[in-house]
Amino acid sequence: MMLVNCTGLSQFYGNKLALDNVDFNLGAGAPIALVGPNGAGKTTLFSLMCGYLTPSKGEILILGEKPGSAQLLGRVSALPQDAKLDPNLSILSQLTLLAQLQGMKPNAARQEALRVLTLVDLTEVAGQKPPSLSHGMSKRVSIAQALMGSPELVLLDEPTSGLDPANAKKVRELVLSLSGEITFIISSHNLDELEKLCDQVLYLDQGRLTQSVSLQSRNQAQFDYLTLTMQSCDADSLTKELSARTGVIAVTSKSSNEFVIQYDPALTSALEPTLFSLFEQQGWQYKMLLKGRTLEDTLFS
Amino acid sequence: MVNHTPPTGLRNSLIIAKFELHKLFLQTRGIVALIAFGLVWGLILLYPVQSASGILLQPQFKEMIDRLFGPNTLNELFDWPVAELAVFWCVALYLFPIFSIFIAADQFASDKSRGTFRFICLRASRDSLFFGRFLGQMLIQSLLILLTVLATIILAASRDPNLLLTAGNTGLGVAINLIIVIMPYTAGMAILSLYASTARQATIYATILWTLVSIGIMLLDSQLPYVGALRWVLPGSQLDAMINTQGLASFSYAPIPLLQTAVILLLGRVYLQRSAL
Numbered sequence: 001m002m003l004v005n006c007t008g009l010s011q012f013y014g015n016k017l018a019l020d021n022v023d024f025n026l027g028a029g030a031p032i033a034l035v036g037p038n039g040a041g042k043t044t045l046f047s048l049m050c051g052y053l054t055p056s057k058g059e060i061l062i063l064g065e066k067p068g069s070a071q072l073l074g075r076v077s078a079l080p081q082d083a084k085l086d087p088n089l090s091i092l093s094q095l096t097l098l099a100q101l102q103g104m105k106p107n108a109a110r111q112e113a114l115r116v117l118t119l120v121d122l123t124e125v126a127g128q129k130p131p132s133l134s135h136g137m138s139k140r141v142s143i144a145q146a147l148m149g150s151p152e153l154v155l156l157d158e159p160t161s162g163l164d165p166a167n168a169k170k171v172r173e174l175v176l177s178l179s180g181e182i183t184f185i186i187s188s189h190n191l192d193e194l195e196k197l198c199d200q201v202l203y204l205d206q207g208r209l210t211q212s213v214s215l216q217s218r219n220q221a222q223f224d225y226l227t228l229t230m231q232s233c234d235a236d237s238l239t240k241e242l243s244a245r246t247g248v249i250a251v252t253s254k255s256s257n258e259f260v261i262q263y264d265p266a267l268t269s270a271l272e273p274t275l276f277s278l279f280e281q282q283g284w285q286y287k288m289l290l291k292g293r294t295l296e297d298t299l300f301s
Numbered sequence: 302m303v304n305h306t307p308p309t310g311l312r313n314s315l316i317i318a319k320f321e322l323h324k325l326f327l328q329t330r331g332i333v334a335l336i337a338f339g340l341v342w343g344l345i346l347l348y349p350v351q352s353a354s355g356i357l358l359q360p361q362f363k364e365m366i367d368r369l370f371g372p373n374t375l376n377e378l379f380d381w382p383v384a385e386l387a388v389f390w391c392v393a394l395y396l397f398p399i400f401s402i403f404i405a406a407d408q409f410a411s412d413k414s415r416g417t418f419r420f421i422c423l424r425a426s427r428d429s430l431f432f433g434r435f436l437g438q439m440l441i442q443s444l445l446i447l448l449t450v451l452a453t454i455i456l457a458a459s460r461d462p463n464l465l466l467t468a469g470n471t472g473l474g475v476a477i478n479l480i481i482v483i484m485p486y487t488a489g490m491a492i493l494s495l496y497a498s499t500a501r502q503a504t505i506y507a508t509i510l511w512t513l514v515s516i517g518i519m520l521l522d523s524q525l526p527y528v529g530a531l532r533w534v535l536p537g538s539q540l541d542a543m544i545n546t547q548g549l550a551s552f553s554y555a556p557i558p559l560l561q562t563a564v565i566l567l568l569g570r571v572y573l574q575r576s577a578l
Binding site for chain 1: 308313320327415417419421423424426427
């Protein structure tokens with residue numbers, strides 16, 4: 001059974017078309033990224049998948065069921081954007097309530113609330129009320145509630161926005177560690193982060209699904225790419241030298257010291273040693289050599 | 302990971318209702334509200350109820366009321382076995398619906414505008430949420446009604462200890478009647494608090510709505526008497542008639558609020574099902 005089936009999905013807010021005839025199917029497995037500019041319809045799509053909104057047109061099925069149906073309760077979880085817990089009640093009591101609603105007995109629910117708070121390193125704030133937490137801590141508590149019980153699908157809307165780098169890293173590690181049991185769909189503007197976490201990428205723009213890229217199939221394409229970041233070099237000479245190598249199809253410069261090399265692997269089996277020899281001959285220092293293109297280059301090239 | 306069996310809608314409604322009680326009794330805000338409620342009712346019982354029940358027992362007062370309002374307008378009031386409960390009935394019949402508008406004004410408003418329902422609706426159906434919150438509010442108000450009735454019984458027993466048993470029986474009837482009376486108000490506030498973004502806004506909507514509908518019905522009644530039955534649509538329309546009843550006779554009006562509650566709850570359920578969260 002597919003995890004998510006979207007057929008001709010459209011959503012209007014008054015006269016404004018937020019999603020325009022979106023079609024896609026997603027299977028369970030590695031985390032899936034949902035990217036797009038502000039106002040592209042990402043949060044609307046998430047809201048439809050969670051059952052917060054009813055589609056204006058088309059159909060969406062999660063695990064074969066309509067979002068919001070009783071069969072999905074506890075199986076689909078989410079970190080909704082801008083949703084806040086009750087400021088007058090302790091975090092532990094609210095998470096315990098949510099766990100109870102998922103079918104756990106009061107004691108088990110309390111233990112589950114503490115377990116998910118431990119996952120995000122926030123057990124010490126269990127007895128506190130939400131207003132006493134920083135933005136980042138509130139975000140982590142919201143991530144914790146999304147992991148309660150045994151969800152099969154977890155939708156994370158901007159999970160690391162507002163988090164400090166250390167905690168953002170912890171959240172990424174948490175997602176990766178749970179991605180064997182849970183399929184995550186992550187909406188984010190942080191393409192580097194998504195590249196580290198996700199295989200499939202859905203790109204929404206002006207309510208339309210304009211691209212659906214699989215990072216694995218990207219590696220099986222006819223041409224390969226290397227992304228090269230130099231510390232110091234003569235950009236023109238480097239471009240000229242690289243372009244002259246066998247198998248190199250194109251060299252494009254993203255900025256003064258960042259280059260994307262497109263090459264045909266059938267013509268040159270190992271381009272990397274050639275590059276290192278060139279750097280040595282010319283006395284150039286490289287900073288980073290990446291196999292393939294960044295997600296940003298893939299989506300916006 | 303913890304394995305679990307999916308809960309039923311009824312079980313989740315009960316969990317949500319219980320959590321409403323937890324919010325009242327284990328939260329500073331709730332306890333402060335309870336203290337304020339206790340103080341207001343303490344004053345009502347100590348002064349108007351206690352002194353009025355003394356007056357009610359004087360035969361001259363009954364004659365005066367009969368002359369003022371006619372012999373059968375408030376005659377039942379003098380037949381109550383416990384005078385304190387008679388006065389309490391007159392006050393509570395009008396006060397509890399007003400309290401209900403304020404107490405039940407935040408059934409959904411704050412949580413909806415804050416997005417808290419987004420967490421809940423991934424675990425509980427909208428029906429469980431709607432009926433659970435309504436049930437929770439009814440439990441809270443029922444408890445408050447029972448406490449005030451109990452205080453009135455104690456007041457009567459302190460005057461005459463022989464009244465304790467009679468007061469207990471009569472008080473139970475009064476409490477059940479009051480609980481039925483406030484049901485449509487609570488259901489009405491459920492819909493208004495779904496529409497409003499704050500409790501205050503819901504209360505304002507309630508005031509405007511009740512006033513406009515009352516005026517509208519009054520005008521219709523004067524111009525088109527055959528649509529006068531429309532007044533039964535408005536919660537509380539039976540209150541004036543209920544004042545002059547007691548005991549089982551008061552229950553004859555119960556179908557009106559019960560029917561109103563069923564219709565309002567049905568409308569509220571449809572509204573929540575169609576609402577964006």
